[in-house]
Amino acid sequence: MTEIAPPIDYQTEPSRYRHWRLEFDGDVAYLIMDVDQAGGMGDYELKLNSYDLGVDIELNDAVQRLRFEHPEVRAVVIKSGKDNVFCAGANIRMLGKATHQQKVNFCKFTNETRLAIEDASENSRQTYICAVNGNAAGGGYELALAADHIMLVDDRRSAVALPETPLLAVLPGTGELTRVTDKRKVRRDRADVFCSIEEGVRGTRALDWRLVDEVVPNSKWKDAVAARAHEIAARSDRPKDAKGIRLNPIERKIEADRVAYSHVDVEVDRARGLATVTVRGPGESVPASVDAAHQLGDKFWPLTVARELEDAILHLRSNEREIGVVLFRTDGNAQGVLAHDDFLARANGDWLMREIHHYLKRVLKRIDVTAKSFIALIEPGSCFAGTLAELAFAADRSLMLIGTREGDNRKPAAITLGEANFGFYPMGNGLMRLQTRFLGEPETLDTLKGKIGAAIEGEEAAELGLVTTAYEDFDWDDELRILLEERTSFSPDAMTGMEANLRFAGPETMETKIFGRLTAWQNWIFQRPNAIGEQGALKLYGSGVSPTFAKERV
């Protein structure tokens, strides 16, 4: 059944890459895909630059490091290190053997990585170019779609293709369909034709149909790619002489029921189906200067927390599949969190502070699309302030203690809003979490802005709508117990569907369409016998036997 067994580790570094190479040419980096056929996570061969989760974990790491470790890089060219093939997409044997959960989570992480590439182009001004030197099929073309500029070699052979539907009876579902219609704005009937042609589209037709941005003869290919990359690099506002920081291995201790990081703890109670993620506020005051923050590097608290929280969320997704409910707690000093937020905001012109800000944004977005119920517990000693208050606003519910606990002399629990809550961290729908929350009463946002910096205690927070409910100490334990018993008793699937819909009120963007609409259709298809049954296309691919489809249209 399960071909790829947990634990899956999302941490890596270039010296350990098996599938990617980085080469540098001044302000341009080449991110070269050269998948090790024998380097898959399971019992399959990664032929023709096809990929599995392991390949994507390295890609994600490379995209991240380019932003933090290489401020001098202003354009990144993704290309293939193999002759005659760019990338054959997700490995089909892997998909055929994967469980439903694995397929869904593989696609989710892949989507996030593609969006991180787009985020780098847009917000780090480290612009991605895709140099398609060979066939780019399925997820291979999806990788190209994530770039800002797609170049295709015109060698009468190389094509871009989305053959998932004719070949595998599934969708080009890791963002491809949505990017084709909403990013490339390909005419719908052309998109329909394109998605039906196994062999794809090449040359000037690919250009005419807006599937690529540029078609280059083979003879001029290498020079043209380099010239385009340097031209695009020249438009970036990234600093010329800055020194990157090193992303060292994160501090992490993995035990049976616990993962302990320097500022994040994950505790798992499998019997109850619960995990608790505790995030600790900064232990030290803000650095004396932006230079000092650079000196701290990955020990600078906002960056440390971003990295650790991200790893914790990914760990829970992949390695704690039967945990349905995650409690968020924080521990520390609210003013320390706000001071760090302000530091980031004031230094926003600095490339590194900008990176940290957008990284925190991406980590919070990972929470928004994680299929677990999140419940924030706001208690004395916590620091749900500014950036960390977003954890409460990202949660499906939040419970807050009114006043203090008997025998506990800490100050009453409070939420402290900061500027960060009103502009730093848009969700996938383009709105801040508070905007989404108060879609029906935008005037509340003005009230809340007036309370920036103030410690908002339980009753007031409930009154303002910042938390779901506030309880006195003598009710707390019972109410929480009842809530958790109830939540963990519900159908996990119904929770996933409900949360995916309730979390994203209001406008939709390409990003929410990918996660909300396209993903849901793909998940549906990933369960259908026509795809995964014994006679289904995904199961029979490569066997020489044609699939047999039930003809009923649903």
Next chain:
Amino acid sequence: MTEIAPPIDYQTEPSRYRHWRLEFDGDVAYLIMDVDQAGGMGDYELKLNSYDLGVDIELNDAVQRLRFEHPEVRAVVIKSGKDNVFCAGANIRMLGKATHQQKVNFCKFTNETRLAIEDASENSRQTYICAVNGNAAGGGYELALAADHIMLVDDRRSAVALPETPLLAVLPGTGELTRVTDKRKVRRDRADVFCSIEEGVRGTRALDWRLVDEVVPNSKWKDAVAARAHEIAARSDRPKDAKGIRLNPIERKIEADRVAYSHVDVEVDRARGLATVTVRGPGESVPASVDAAHQLGDKFWPLTVARELEDAILHLRSNEREIGVVLFRTDGNAQGVLAHDDFLARANGDWLMREIHHYLKRVLKRIDVTAKSFIALIEPGSCFAGTLAELAFAADRSLMLIGTREGDNRKPAAITLGEANFGFYPMGNGLMRLQTRFLGEPETLDTLKGKIGAAIEGEEAAELGLVTTAYEDFDWDDELRILLEERTSFSPDAMTGMEANLRFAGPETMETKIFGRLTAWQNWIFQRPNAIGEQGALKLYGSGVSPTFAKERV
């Protein structure tokens, strides 16, 4: 397996209703739900005003007739004819026994009916009020959500509730979740709580949470509802003294492989998995006056075509489930179609012409969300003009003949654009079909506006992007055969998912979120063992046995 066997007939009329009553009080109509427990379409009892497709077919008919037959009605009050219960939602035994296809299509039709109610409030100014006199649970509350104004009796008992998730392990998925977040704009954590409480929310809390618009004590209930209805009716612009037209039974002859209407033909080729829908243009010129059009009543060509095409589409969905590809043909005179469009446009102040316009819009929207591949064939003798050209723009692909056919002395095939194509028929995403089509090249729209009224022949139509491909006569048969063989060979599920994504490029609305996002999640859940397995909640409901859920979060 199949509890409700085809054929399902979507035609009915008030004298045949088993579940609804209409009462009139001047400018207010009462649409009273009083479901006949023994009147279900399958082997289950429709207790507590629960409903199945048959109940919804009557509701759809009533909503439609109120618009056409009762121009004097300016407000419609939906209420229950039973004591102490408003509506228990979709019948759970029915859902438990239904096939996947039946569940999905039942929900789709129900969604369309709810949207038709909202369309009546918005565009016919026949405003719906829901008087919740008893518990409104699940689809019962969904019915209320479709109204513009929800009144709830405050009798310490009546509540609104969405118990699907805790009770049945499925979503409140026929629009409820999206209406809660996007129409009622309920705060997400309150929505989360609301969707987790089997017993729902009543009284002032329901009002505070924006779940209802008004709470009325039992003692004042009847008067308050009537007063509110008349007050809302007074704001309408519907005419006071107009006379409705009668919607007579449509002319329809059903044969084994054919349904013949007066202006629409459906021919089915089951061996090839194909159906052909042919729509005939008007046989007569436009009426001499708007009064004359009223005299024609349901024989007025645009209304006839709307009714027949709608029935044909619904028939194909429910009764020809294994037909995956539908060809659209038209037959007649393009200028006759455009003349009728212009007639409707010029008379837009007239209530009946307005109704016909919006009805055509709704029928075209049914095509957009139908899970069949639509292919338009534009040949000599066809009349893809104005309103009927929308069939080509709604199709996934369109093929056009260049010039004429040997031995056929009719004029070359042409598309003729009219004003209707630029403003009459928005899709669910709020854009016209041509706007959606040319999202990536809006300047093309200006070019096309300059061609209104001109017969655009094959090569030019292909050049302009109005059709997918144009072929000469000697290529036509082969190209069409290849296309159809290919299309019918693909996985029906992959086609459904692909079309649902490619048809709706660009912006999303509540409507597209319901069909695209929420529906896809519900369809996914409708296949999961936690809902429909032998130990699933939907199967075990009412048995006294608790469901057993697989705990894995996907």
